[in-house]
Amino acid sequence: MIEFEHITKRYGDTAVVRDVSMAVAPHTVTVVVGTSGSGKTTLIRMVNRLVEPTSGIIRIDGEDNRSVPEFELRRRIGYAIQGHGLFPHRTVAENIATVPTLLGWDRSRIRAKVEELLTLFQLDPDFFGARYPHELSGGQQQRVGVARALAAEPNLLLMDEPFGALDPIIRAKAQEDLIAIQKHFGTTIILVTHDMEEAFRLANKIAVMDKGEVVQYATPEEMLVRPATPFVEELIGASERPFRLLAIERAGAAVEPGAAEGPPIAEDLSQREALSELLWSGREALPVAASDGSIVGRLSLDSLIRRAARPR
Amino acid sequence: MPSPFRFLRLATILRLTALMLLLVFLLLPGWFEPLLKPLVQENAPAIYNRGSLFWLTVLHLRTVFVATLAATFVAVSLAILVTREAGAEFLPLSRSLVNIGQTFPPVAVLALAVPIYGFGENPTLIALFLYGLLPIFENALTGLTSLPPAVMEAARGTGMTERQRLLRIELPLALPVILTGIRLSVVISLSTATIGSTVAAKTLGEVIIAGLQSNNLAFVLQGGFIVAVLAVLIHDALQALERSLAGRAHV
Numbered sequence: 001m002i003e004f005e006h007i008t009k010r011y012g013d014t015a016v017v018r019d020v021s022m023a024v025a026p027h028t029v030t031v032v033v034g035t036s037g038s039g040k041t042t043l044i045r046m047v048n049r050l051v052e053p054t055s056g057i058i059r060i061d062g063e064d065n066r067s068v069p070e071f072e073l074r075r076r077i078g079y080a081i082q083g084h085g086l087f088p089h090r091t092v093a094e095n096i097a098t099v100p101t102l103l104g105w106d107r108s109r110i111r112a113k114v115e116e117l118l119t120l121f122q123l124d125p126d127f128f129g130a131r132y133p134h135e136l137s138g139g140q141q142q143r144v145g146v147a148r149a150l151a152a153e154p155n156l157l158l159m160d161e162p163f164g165a166l167d168p169i170i171r172a173k174a175q176e177d178l179i180a181i182q183k184h185f186g187t188t189i190i191l192v193t194h195d196m197e198e199a200f201r202l203a204n205k206i207a208v209m210d211k212g213e214v215v216q217y218a219t220p221e222e223m224l225v226r227p228a229t230p231f232v233e234e235l236i237g238a239s240e241r242p243f244r245l246l247a248i249e250r251a252g253a254a255v256e257p258g259a260a261e262g263p264p265i266a267e268d269l270s271q272r273e274a275l276s277e278l279l280w281s282g283r284e285a286l287p288v289a290a291s292d293g294s295i296v297g298r299l300s301l302d303s304l305i306r307r308a309a310r311p312r
Numbered sequence: 313m314p315s316p317f318r319f320l321r322l323a324t325i326l327r328l329t330a331l332m333l334l335l336v337f338l339l340l341p342g343w344f345e346p347l348l349k350p351l352v353q354e355n356a357p358a359i360y361n362r363g364s365l366f367w368l369t370v371l372h373l374r375t376v377f378v379a380t381l382a383a384t385f386v387a388v389s390l391a392i393l394v395t396r397e398a399g400a401e402f403l404p405l406s407r408s409l410v411n412i413g414q415t416f417p418p419v420a421v422l423a424l425a426v427p428i429y430g431f432g433e434n435p436t437l438i439a440l441f442l443y444g445l446l447p448i449f450e451n452a453l454t455g456l457t458s459l460p461p462a463v464m465e466a467a468r469g470t471g472m473t474e475r476q477r478l479l480r481i482e483l484p485l486a487l488p489v490i491l492t493g494i495r496l497s498v499v500i501s502l503s504t505a506t507i508g509s510t511v512a513a514k515t516l517g518e519v520i521i522a523g524l525q526s527n528n529l530a531f532v533l534q535g536g537f538i539v540a541v542l543a544v545l546i547h548d549a550l551q552a553l554e555r556s557l558a559g560r561a562h563v
């Protein structure tokens with residue numbers, strides 16, 4: 001549980017973060033969105049004290065985050081940034097081992113952790129472990145950056161536009177990986193982005209920032225149905241609303257019994273992707289398959305249309 | 313592609329040849345007497361005969377080494393100090409101090425140092441030390457202040473202490489640039505050290521000065537030749553080291 005209590009940060013006379021209070025539930029993904037300069041980065045950097053608030057308290061699991069020395073706090077909190085910030089003079093394995101080394105883990109434990117993470121991120125440890133960051137592609141560097149942030153098994157992971165530099169295809173893959181990893185470790189994630197698509201895809205809860213203030217902090221559904229301010233409404237995009245609503249839920253959640261023609265789709269795709277497939281293939285319904293390939297039922301255009309309508 | 317290799321080899325062969333030539337000249341200068349004989353008058357010696365060229369070279373290198381080592385230590389420490397949060401206010405002051413060290417002519421430093429430290433090696437060490445500070449300091453400063461911001465942010469974010477960041481991230485990444493400064497400083501010092509012999513320091517300047525005093529062109533040339541070849545070889549060796557470090561770190 002991360003609690004922001006009346007957090008304000010001023011630079012000179014300007015408050016770049018203004019009286020933010022919110023609570024982030026454990027094991028959830030909270031996405032902070034807003035236009036550039038709205039204070040997103042400043043807000044999350046106060047969690048690991050890269051920035052000190054002017055006033056207010058941030059509690060992590062009930063404890064004021066100033067109750068331990070900053071370096072100790074940061075070793076307990078994963079931090080991944082845009083442009084990854086890998087250490088160019090250290091190998092991939094050494095980069096990932098950074099925090100465990102600082103914590104004084106023994107060698108075999110570090111080696112095992114590095115291998116586990118590289119494998120989890122689909123990077124062959126034998127090949128990539130000894131490479132230097134500049135030998136990797138952008139997508140691989142980004143995965144190593146996240147792996148480094150996760151190496152000491154933090155309960156909390158802060159991510160500042162982690163996928164901002166990636167092209168759309170690799171970006172979608174990275175988001176998928178993040179969802180899988182969040183499930184795997186149960187990490188609490190606070191992620192900053194200015195991409196609403198990304199926000200709706202990843203978030204359990206979304207915090208919208210505007211000029212230093214959190215103007216709405218709600219679940220994606222709530223935000224779609226009841227945007228708190230015109231700014232939130234504009235940010236979501238009125239014409240996108242039904243699609244955003246579908247993007248929140250997995251295809252598996254809309255499965256009905258029965259059979260359908262044609263190739264199946266995976267149940268962990270979003271309903272939006274299912275709709276797209278239905279429209280494109282010109283079908284009324286399609287089969288839905290579990291991860292092992294077995295057909296679990298069908299998904300119909302009608303049911304998706306009903307689900308895309310404004311909830312009452 | 314064979315051609316880059318061929319050039320690489322050629323450069324290496326040239327350097328090795330220069331090194332061999334220098335060693336042979338230092339250890340068996342007599343072999344070169346016929347070559348230098350035409351440059352001197354009838355009965356004058358063509359090869360320096362008031363001491364061993366080899367030992368003069370060793371002493372010359374030692375003087376440069378000691379002065380550069382001290383300059384490196386002071387300049388890098390100063391650069392580290394003024395790039396810390398607490399030391400930032402000393403940046404302008406140390407810049408001007410180091411600049412004075414560079415602009416004050418080494419000959420004048422010698423003249424001032426002799427009354428205090430007497431004749432011999434010490435005044436030369438002081439002159440070379442002061443003269444060598446600036447390039448190392450400026451490069452260390454550049455190296456430590458131009459680190460990629462995302463890397464520094466990550467270093468803080470992973471929970472490194474200020475000291476760990478300095479030793480594990482900042483210095484290793486700035487090392488190639490610092491080495492460039494040291495290289496510049498060494499090359500300047502190698503030639504500047506010759507003036508030390510005006511105040512009785514044992515350097516290769518002794519050979520050149522003896523040549524000037526006795527109107528012996530061969531002496532002047534061999535002193536100059538040894539210094540020049542040393543400078544080129546050491547310059548190249550340090551540059552190769554920088555490249556390999558920078559290549560590995562990709563900075």
Ligand SMILES: Nc1ncnc2c1ncn2[C@@H]1O[C@H](COP(=O)(O)OP(=O)(O)O)[C@@H](O)[C@H]1O
Pocket residue numbers: 011016034035036037038039040041042043
């Ligand atoms: N160290 C700083 N000093 C002064 N102003 C700052 C500093 N850091 C950020 N700001 C200002 O605070 C505002 C919010 O910045 P930031 O949190 O980076 O926004 P975002 O991440 O939402 O783009 C910006 O106007 C920025 O210029």
Ligand SMILES: [Mg+2]
Pocket residue numbers: 040041042160
């Ligand atoms: Mg930002």
